[in-house]
Amino acid sequence: MTSTAATPARSDRSTPRPTGPDAEAWAAQLRAANINPRTGLATDYLNHFNEAIMLLEMIPDIPECAEDFMSWRPLSYAEHFTASNFKARDLAILAYEAADTRIRAEFDNIASTMTSILTAVSSAMREVSQDKTRATLAEQATIWVKPLVSLAGGIINGGTDADVETIMAGN
Structure with missing residues (x-):
């Protein structure tokens, strides 16, 4: 699956940071x-992903939330703002x-x-009709995505040399 949703509309341009x-x-x-x-990034963008996680977490108890989750659409950083x-x-x-291209690339x-x-x-949920299967998909997705939101937050907040393996092992 190729997705450019996480790249901004104007990712080919870089705005110079002020000096002096x-x-x-x-x-x-x-x-x-x-x-x-320090990073030029705002945590507000993570709300976009946290919304999807919240819906996923509700699916096991409220199966109708699967429809709400399946209507979630990816937005790039610029599209979100x-x-x-x-x-x-x-x-x-x-x-x-204007963010450092290394930081932006890691974040993107x-x-x-x-x-x-x-x-x-979301695509997999569209293919199944059993609430139990959708709940299992939702629980697994939450396990995968939550640590990535934390990792992205670390980058936004100026963390360095993020260790994906350590964060993923924490679950």
Whole structure:
């Protein structure tokens, strides 16, 4: 499955980060908007994935939630902020574009992995009709995606050398 949903609409462009005296003002502006000035990323994007996880967690007890989960659609970072009520959404997109390409690539890779898992599980749920099978799919997807959300949060918050194996072994 090829998915570009986790890459922003303008991923081919990079916005230069301010330097010198402007860098301090830029960092203050990002902090005020709840965007990490070291990474240029905002945790608000993770709400998109947390919404899917919440629906998945409800499926075993409320099977009708499977329909809600199957209507979840992947959004890139820029698409998420464009569609959100985030007060500094344009700044969030600009900061993302100005983020260090290594950090952004690592973050995008994790977002793409989460998107792939969630869309594959959604497709699988469409193919089955038994609530028990859907509940099993939901429980497994939650086990896979939750640690990735934590890993993405670590990147957003400036974590370095994230160890996927350690995080995944924690479940």
